[in-house]
Amino acid sequence: MSNIKFSSLFVLFFLLAQAAHCQPAWQWAAAGPVDTTGFPPFAWHASDAAGNLVVAGYFSGRMTLGSYTLQGAGQSNLFVARLSATGQWTQAIEVAGASHTDFYGLAVALDSNGDAIVGGSFASASITLGSFTLPNARAGQLDGFVARLSAAGQWVQAVRVGGSSNDEVVAVALEPNGTCVVAGNFGGAGIQLGSTSFTNRSPGGAGSDIFVAWLDRAGQWTQAVAAGGHDSDQVRALARRSTGELAIGGSFLGYDISFGNQTVRNVSAGHTDIFVARLTSTGQWTQATAAGGFFDEGLSTVSFDGNGQVVATGNFASSTCNFGSTTLLSSTGRTFVARLAAGQWTQAQSINGLGIGAAQAAGNGDVLVAGPLASLR
Structure with missing residues (x-):
């Protein structure tokens, strides 16, 4: 049986060398950015085959990354920075909005050309990325964005995502040809993605639905699918398998949620359950599974292991949380790691900690997780 392994994480950026039958060893550690407010910004990262790292996050005030100093203009500013394989800061770019910008959510991917694809959401009247200015359809509400930053540090593409209500870009993944798969949420009456x-399936657009869409290198939406129910539904994670198959995960509040002809039900109305759904590279929903308590x-997070099974992580507030035939008890922890095979939960474990910040299923089926450490069982 595959193993689920746990480790604590308290440095921001790291490379862990792991080889079969060898003791893992830290390669290097770079000081994480700290802004003049005294708080470290949230950061997301992606790496290439050579070990170079792209990091994106938020900051306010002034922030220093190696020899680069960024001066923010708004309450929350976006930064994108690069670290070499030896842990040296080699690039740092900042993005501010037209006024007191608030950025929400962030996702990063790195393509074979070294371009960094950054997705997220903004609430200001507009944001400017190089020569691209993206207006918000309704300032104060969220609009999403997807932007491409070249290896030389130039913004070469920026696309707005959204309508007149709150819309988010939550996760991105890349196909070999450079097409970006984008997952997010939309509120209000609905959303337009290309043609x-x-x-929105929720009455009056009061809740939110989910979308997954494909954006090519030219900045054109080539296909898109949606899913949802009659209340608020939120996607929170996206994973792509080498075959092109996708998995998304999130939560839903209503009685049920539908992914094409796949429908799963909530254990208790009025509280959120989690879902994991799979779809093909052509946008066909093939599986949907739920888990939860009262x-x-x-x-x-969601990720694929070497056998194409999906590993999901998250947290639960119920005294008991059901993953198929496995029931987790809050007395042993409120954070979970669970595995899906052919749409069925086959494993689930709870952790007595504060939550999981990152998780990745390895090719051999092991799961590596990291997060803040309170206690561990």
Whole structure:
């Protein structure tokens, strides 16, 4: 049986060398950015085959990364920076909005050319990325964005995502040809992605639905699918397998949620359960599975292992949380790691900690997780 391994993480950026039958060893550690407010910004990262790292996050005030100093203009500013394989800062770019910008959510991917694809959401009247200015359809509400930063540090593409209500870009993944797969949420009446439009399924657009869409190198939406129910549904994670198959994970509040002809039900109305759904590279939903208890559950990450099984992590507030035939008890922890095979939960473990910040299923089926450490069982 594959193993689930746990480790604590308290440095921001790291490379862990791991070889079969060898003791893992830290390669290097770079000081994480700290802004003049005294708080470290949240950061997301992606790496290439050579070990170079792209990091994106938020900051306010002034922030220093090696020899680079960034001066923010708003309450929350976006930064994108690069670290060499030896842990040296080689690039740092900042993005501010037209006024007091608030950035929300962030996702990063790195393509074979060294371009960094950054996705997220903004609430200001507009944001400017190099020569691209993206207006918000309704300032104060969230609009999403997807932007491409070249290896030389130039913004070469920026696309706005959204309508007149709150819309988010939550996760991105890359196909070998450079097409970016984007996952997010949309509120209000609906959303338009290229020539494809979706209507929000929640009454009056009061809740949110989910979208997955494909954006090519030219900045054109080539296909898109949606999913949802009659209340608030939120995607929180996206993973792509080498075959092109995708997995998304998140939470849903209503009685049920549908992914094409796949429908799963909530254990308790009025509280969130988690879902994991799979779809093909052509946008066909093939599986959907739920888990939960009688209070709120949330999902943090999804990833594929070497056998194509999906590993999901998250947290639960219920005294018991059911993953198929496995029931987790809050007395042993409120954070979970669980595995899906052919749409069925086959493993689930709870952790007595504060939550999981990152998780990745390895090719041999092991799962490596990291997060803040309170206690561990």
